[in-house]
Amino acid sequence: MPELPEVETYRRYFEETALGQTVVDLKAEDPRRQLTLDYDTLLNALKGKQFVGTHRIGKHFLVNLSSGNVLVLHFGMTGDLAYYRDEEDTPRFARVVFYFSNGFRLAFIDSRKFGRIGIAASIEEYQKKKALGPDALDITLPQLQASIEKRKAPIKPLLLDQKILAGIGNWIADEVLFQAKINPVKPANTLSDSELKHLHQAIQLVLQTAIEHEAIYQTFPKSFLIHARGWDDTVETTAAERQICPRHGTPLEVAKVGGRTTYFCPICQPL
DNA sequence: CTCAGTGTTCAGTG
DNA sequence: TCACTGAACACTGA
Structure with a gap:
């Protein structure tokens, strides 16, 4: 589920576990697909190197190596991390495993294999190469305005464009537009200053709230639209029970916008 | 068995 | 070149 808040939560987990460790070995189940450089090159770049710092740009997680290079992890749709010691504790779908000199391991878990791992010369070089916009937590109002005010596309797909701002994914785009009371198909160039x-x-509210709750959706405020998606598997609900506007108690609409499933309230977010 | 999907990239169109 | 759209990618779980 890795959008910005999940990746930030992973980063903090990494800081408490694998940071400071020295890599002694690496295993990759499907290296040609999931590594952006060949296995031997990656192993050589990591072996004997220490993880000395972390950064995050949007959904991209970067680890400073003692060599000066940067390890880059992108979690795709289903990526996660797990730090553990014993072989028998290896999580299901551990596609890549880093082995450390202290005997512990870090698994890159990724059931659907959209995740990628690679090396960059520096954070700046990587951000430039991927053409990533400012992190969604850092973007200023003038920056946001400048990059969308002339665009005619619906606002939602622009929020998903990592070149404009980095870190927003499908559910956060819906949540942000709901909280801001803006219709997802409203052309960006028709948004008022207000x-x-x-x-x-x-954007700030949704991201900060999600990070405070460590991206555990079930604990998000009742005023959030996310509960309509039915991702809380601790309760049994039908779509009709769930797909209700938290403000009005009226049915939400579900549509495709920019090719992505989109939830919104036609009353709160009129066109 | 079928199908949707939390992300990104690329081909194709205008 | 740019803006935009839609399909493809791999796999799981409903």
Whole structure:
């Protein structure tokens, strides 16, 4: 489920576990697909090197190596991390495993194999190469305004464009637009100054709230739209029970916008 | 058995 | 070149 809040949560987990460790070995189940450089090159870049720091740009997780290079992890749709010691504790779908000199291991878990691992010369070089916009937590209102005010596309797919701002994925885009009371198909160039301001505030609100809750959706405020998606598997609900606006108690609409499933409230977010 | 999907990239169109 | 759309990618779980 890795959007910005999940990746930030993984980063903090990494800081408490694998940071400071020295890599002694590496295993990759499907190296040609999941590594962006060949296995031997990656192993050589890691072996004997220490993990000395972490960064995050949007959904991209970067680890400073003692060599000066940067290890880059992207979690795709289903990536996760697990730090553990014994072989028998290897999680299911551990596609790549880092082995450390202290006997512990770090698994890159990724059931659907959209995740990628590679090496970059520096954080700046990587951000430039991937053309990533400012991190969604850092983007300023003038920056956001400048990059979307002339665009005619619906606002939602622009929020998903990592070149404009980095870190927003499908559910956060819906949540942000709901909190800002903006219709997802509204052309970006028709947003008023007030709407842009609310949009910018909603981005900060949703991301900060999600990070505070360590991206555990079930614990998010009741005022959040995310509960409509039915990802809380501790309760049994039908779509009709769930797909209700938290403000009005009226049915939400589910549509495809920019090719992605989109939830919104036609009353809160009129066109 | 079929199908949707939390992300990204690329081909194709205008 | 740019803006935009839609399909493809791999796999699991409903």
